[in-house]
Amino acid sequence: MSAGKIVVLGTGGTIAGTALQPGAGLGYRAAQLSVQALLAAVPGLEQAARGPLAMEQLAQVDSKDMDWAVWRALAQRCTQLLVNSQVRAIVITHGTDTLEETAWFLHSVLAARKPVVLTCAMRPATALAPDGPQNLRDALAVAASAGVQGVLVVAAGSVHGAQAVSKVHPYRIDAFSSGDDGPLGWVEEGVLRWRHNRPLALVNPAPAAIKKIVDAGAAPRVEIVLSHAGADGRIVDALVADGTQGIVVAATGNGTLHRALHAALERAQRAGVAVRVATRCSLGQLLVQADDPFPSTPGLSPVKARIALQLQLLGA
Ligand code: ASP
Numbered sequence: 471m472s473a474g475k476i477v478v479l480g481t482g483g484t485i486a487g488t489a490l491q492p493g494a495g496l497g498y499r500a501a502q503l504s505v506q507a508l509l510a511a512v513p514g515l516e517q518a519a520r521g522p523l524a525m526e527q528l529a530q531v532d533s534k535d536m537d538w539a540v541w542r543a544l545a546q547r548c549t550q551l552l553v554n555s556q557v558r559a560i561v562i563t564h565g566t567d568t569l570e571e572t573a574w575f576l577h578s579v580l581a582a583r584k585p586v587v588l589t590c591a592m593r594p595a596t597a598l599a600p601d602g603p604q605n606l607r608d609a610l611a612v613a614a615s616a617g618v619q620g621v622l623v624v625a626a627g628s629v630h631g632a633q634a635v636s637k638v639h640p641y642r643i644d645a646f647s648s649g650d651d652g653p654l655g656w657v658e659e660g661v662l663r664w665r666h667n668r669p670l671a672l673v674n675p676a677p678a679a680i681k682k683i684v685d686a687g688a689a690p691r692v693e694i695v696l697s698h699a700g701a702d703g704r705i706v707d708a709l710v711a712d713g714t715q716g717i718v719v720a721a722t723g724n725g726t727l728h729r730a731l732h733a734a735l736e737r738a739q740r741a742g743v744a745v746r747v748a749t750r751c752s753l754g755q756l757l758v759q760a761d762d763p764f765p766s767t768p769g770l771s772p773v774k775a776r777i778a779l780q781l782q783l784l785g786a
Contacts, residue, residue: 476561478560511595697720701730
């Protein structure tokens with residue numbers, strides 16, 4: 471086992487949520503408990519972490535309200551911790567709602583040659599049977615395992631990669647899926663079992679320039695629009711008039727667009743707005759064709775394609 475501590479960064483979410491009514495699984499407020507309190511509720515903490523722990527409250531937000539400022543602070547702090555020889559891994563507690571976005575953002579910007587493990591909970595800490603303590607213990611076990619690198623998500627006993635993972639269920643504890651890819655592995659009684667019985671190289675070989683992100687302050691404005699029956703494209707014209715810099719369109723099927731929306735997106739592109747196509751299908755990925763009218767983002771969901779375009783517009 472490599473030397474150094476695991477640093478747990480708290481950012482809020484249901485894992486830190488409390489309900490006024492004891493035992494309630496809904497009607498709670500996310501982001502109430504400190505990261506210290508979350509860790510205090512985990513039995514067998516030192517055993518799972520296999521070494522010293524440190525904790526920091528980086529933010530305290532319901533992740534439905536996640537924003538660029540928190541991402542920027544996270545990216546900066548993770549970058550500092552990753553180059554610190556006293557640190558062997560990072561665990562981040564986070565809300566489930568935008569977990570996949572934060573995971574993809576961090577994967578895109580970090581040279582994570584150490585584990586960066588995000589975890590969460592579907593039930594608040596005051597629920598009858600909260601899932602947070604188990605998830606946190608599993609995340610620590612993954613962070614402490616030999617051969618782990620890169621940004622991972624640990625929830626309900628499964629380990630997911632940043633690109634494939636998404637929240638697929640609004641209520642059940644096992645709310646995350648990696649779709650066609652399946653999970654990368656599982657945590658069983660504190661032991662990480664990779665799906666193919668060997669660690670996977672998940673480090674981004676060409677992360678975005680962190681300095682550009684830190685210097686930028688604000689994120690480029692990129693909006694997501696949906697292609698659907700009856701779409702008329704007026705929302706695109708309104709966004710262009712309002713100064714948006716980029717539009718990701720969540721297209722039907724293999725990148726098909728309602729003809730009215732298509733026409734509006736062509737107008738947007740002519741006006742200098744960057745347009746990207748992602749599919750609104752939850753499984754599979756876009757197959758690029760030579761005559762595609764707009765650049766597409768195979769393998770990225772609309773929310774992740776939005777992050778990719780923001781980073782591109784920043785020149786990061
Ligand atoms: N709204 C909460 C959040 O994303 C939901 C959760 O964590 O499960 O912070």
